[in-house]
Amino acid sequence: MQFHLSLLYLLYYMGLGAYAPYLSLYLYDQGVSGSQTGLILALGSLAGIIAQPLFGLLNDRSKDYRTMLRWISLFSAIVVLSLMLDQGLFALIVCFVLFSFISSPTSPLIDAIAVQYGSRFRFSFGEVRVWGAIGFSVITLIAGYLFHDIGYKYIFAAYALFAILVFLVMFKLPAIPKIKAAKLHVEKGIFFQLVTNWRFVLFIVIGLLVSGNTTMNFNYLSIFLQRLDYPVELVGWSFTVAALVEIPLFWLSYKVIRRFGLFPLLIGSVFMYAFKYVAMSFAPPTYVIILLQAVDGVALVFYFSTAVEIVNQMAPANGKATAQTMFAAAGGIAGIAANMVAGWVVDHQGPQFLFGMMGAIGITAAMLFLLFPAKSGNRQQVQSAEA
Template structure:
């Protein structure tokens, strides 16, 4: 079972890496300006957010989780061709919306199945999710060279190929018990979360960070194009970041134990700020590529600590809901970031966009440095001797 899930993650993220980092270049190749690109990307993101609870309910009602994953993989492979044949704005928007709706379940459902069933089969989430990161790192560096030579529309052919592999792989999976139904977003649960004003403040600050991170992911290829850097090197940006984050995610528990949750969070966000500000001055392309190591460090530090902080802030009966709200906040920030980023690229250029992103993230860093009551959010980690070690924010 471990091998099957590992291979599913591998092909899932190879498929995603084959087109996602190059989506803005594909749309630019089709003649869309920055503002329109932002609208199309935002529409896809919004659809993905809306689709998650719908497919969560379907998955809860389904007798066999494999059916939904088969449908998602197969139909996504077909709908991806819509991008190739769409040129006008309306067909492109419809394709982006339908594709995002159908493609959403794959990652979320397999994550839930892995977390629920991993212990029974003797593996952890990290052990199999690692293959996804490796697949993403592998494909992005190759795809950057290939698409710059033959055209970015071929990225959707690549995605469809790997989606069909996922579809076929599903036939080898055994029937498993479904993941447990998550907590319902009721008044009682939401009230318990938002009466803790620390949680609301934390979400508010992370909105600033997530919006900037999304703008970086969406408009980094346009940054390369407009500043006349070799566009075939775009894939290396994402590969370098992914390669750096893999070992740091693996080491995250030890790092949290050593320095604490909030210090680790602050270091990660500050790394984002440095990267964005330096890129705003259009340094040589070698420096830009080197800065992507900061992106990998930032994501690993920020995400691994933020998830734990959200978990500690939430009451016992609302922890899953808190994580859902945290993820949703990031998605909403991404939608705003895509739209605003497209407008800024058109009006002021990519350098101004990255300087602005750096300033926003630097503000987020300062807000977390002075975050009230951060000392009380500490993580208890079991060490190798079975005793408990307390990681505390300083």
């Protein structure tokens, strides 16, 4: 069971690593401006906002957790190939929005499955999520050299290949019993329970700031490096170094979370993100950028490991996938504003100003999490849940 779920993370993040870091470079090669890139990415985020809660709710109501992810993987593999065609801006936007709608629920659904299977089969989220970091680190470096030579349009073919492999692996995961909904859940509905949970809503609202920053960093780091005339191979190395740092930390995240608690690590990771963005705004030497990407990898591990667990604890028993997809959809809301703003800032103020702005946003988010109510309860819950 743990093997197949680890393989699922490995393949999914290999597909993501072959595609996502180089999307903005593909658009740049197509003559798309920074503002137009922001518009395209923002519309993709909007599609994700609509899709993620919808697919999460359908997944919670389905008889089998695996069914939805199978169909999403298959159809995303088919639709992504349309992005390889030579087409105008409008057709490109339509294809990208459709692809984003279909593929965006993949990550939160895998996370929801991992949490459910982990609690049943006694392994931690980090133990399987680490294989995503391994896959991402391996493929990103290879992709940087490969697609620079053969053309960035082939990133879509690579994503399709790995999506098909994810589809096939899903048939190897065993079914697990669905949790029977309590009467209160049936009467009021999962979504209503979540949106009326003020702590859950507050957590998501603060998370919007972090998600907006990570979206801008992920989508515009390659543009930052290109416009400031850093070596082209630094794009691949930057994402690879961050992913390599994640590998041992995901293995250790279970013990570290038990030792320090969810919120202390969450807050520390957001401060680390902010430090990285501020330092990047000074356009440091190449070796410093590599070191800062290592900082980014540490921040990513502890932010997402803790955020997933906190969201899972706040959700009702039969609404875990819905809660995870709502959290991811909130990131999509942040992504709309972030991509639009980032595209304009890059065109009019430059990439260094963008990263300085991201640093200020990150510090604000960390301070708000520091003031979040009843943080100590979450530390005790994770200790007892994973003991």
